[in-house]
Amino acid sequence: MESRFTEKDFLACCGSTQFAKQMSQIEHYLLNNLEQAVEAARNIWFNKVDVNGWLEAFAAHPQIGQSSSSSSSANIKSAQWSKGEQSTALATSTKSSLQELFEWNARYRQKFGFVFLICASGRTTPEILTELEKRYKNRPIVEFEKAAQEQIKITEIRLVKLFATKATSPSMSEN
Amino acid sequence: MESRFTEKDFLACCGSTQFAKQMSQIEHYLLNNLEQAVEAARNIWFNKVDVNGWLEAFAAHPQIGQSSSSSSSANIKSAQWSKGEQSTALATSTKSSLQELFEWNARYRQKFGFVFLICASGRTTPEILTELEKRYKNRPIVEFEKAAQEQIKITEIRLVKLFATKATSPSMSEN
Numbered sequence: 628m629e630s631r632f633t634e635k636d637f638l639a640c641c642g643s644t645q646f647a648k649q650m651s652q653i654e655h656y657l658l659n660n661l662e663q664a665v666e667a668a669r670n671i672w673f674n675k676v677d678v679n680g681w682l683e684a685f686a687a688h689p690q691i692g693q694s695s696s697s698s699s700s701a702n703i704k705s706a707q708w709s710k711g712e713q714s715t716a717l718a719t720s721t722k723s724s725l726q727e728l729f730e731w732n733a734r735y736r737q738k739f740g741f742v743f744l745i746c747a748s749g750r751t752t753p754e755i756l757t758e759l760e761k762r763y764k765n766r767p768i769v770e771f772e773k774a775a776q777e778q779i780k781i782t783e784i785r786l787v788k789l790f791a792t793k794a795t796s797p798s799m800s801e802n
Numbered sequence: 803m804e805s806r807f808t809e810k811d812f813l814a815c816c817g818s819t820q821f822a823k824q825m826s827q828i829e830h831y832l833l834n835n836l837e838q839a840v841e842a843a844r845n846i847w848f849n850k851v852d853v854n855g856w857l858e859a860f861a862a863h864p865q866i867g868q869s870s871s872s873s874s875s876a877n878i879k880s881a882q883w884s885k886g887e888q889s890t891a892l893a894t895s896t897k898s899s900l901q902e903l904f905e906w907n908a909r910y911r912q913k914f915g916f917v918f919l920i921c922a923s924g925r926t927t928p929e930i931l932t933e934l935e936k937r938y939k940n941r942p943i944v945e946f947e948k949a950a951q952e953q954i955k956i957t958e959i960r961l962v963k964l965f966a967t968k969a970t971s972p973s974m975s976e977n
Contacts, residue, residue, distance in 0.1 A: 673941060674942070677914050677915035678915060679915040681942075740852035740854040766848060767849075767852045767853055767856075768946070
């Protein structure tokens, strides 16, 4: 039986090509069950994807408070989801808090070498700012692992969305 | 007072440009004392150099059991030191153990995305092989931090050598 999910679908959930490739290679029956798919995703992300793959996944995210400018189809889906995930933050932001977020993002990137990553769903801009300032104090390796934990939370939420859109209509799956 | 050490000297101790730059910028009086210099190096390596810098430093090492082919002067010094550090390993290797080391190195690199790093000073080839096989089982993030700990051990040994060669003759320092 053909899987109803493509490598590109998984790449929209997590921008690591190692992750997407390995997700698309797991036994198809596991992908009939959301819970099993999430477990497989966690296993691949923490045990199989190397640190370069983590950095690749982080680089696929827009800076928080901004939208992606990418044009590949996996990235279009990822950008739409990202916008949805940041809707609470955007609704609770002001011009000055967005400016502050922008400045802290730059400082964070300067220290750690990758974008500040947070599972933003349901979080307000002040909450995100507080978290950013707190995490900025971390050692680089500690923050690297923290960002990976946030990435898998985002991935899990996106897998739920992916399953919801493709649950009942395998014939409608994209190519 | 001019420091007797250049950025290039520190780059031969640790191949991260962030590390070398920050070492060359610390107060010169700290560099008059080996113990203080080592403490500064540890602080910079674990708290200031980001994960890209760690990967850059790892990439500056030849695969264990092989020699570097690089031609920059920092790398020539690094390659000479590397050869000395591996002298016990080389003296205790056989054709078949070198072949095994080569194969395990390739497997390690395939899994982790960077070269197997070990402070080889005084270690035999069988000891290194045992350690490689053990560390191969680690999760990528665990192994990443382990490699960074080995890197700082190598750096410390090289700082000692650097201080020994430049301790008494500042006028003889290289450019």
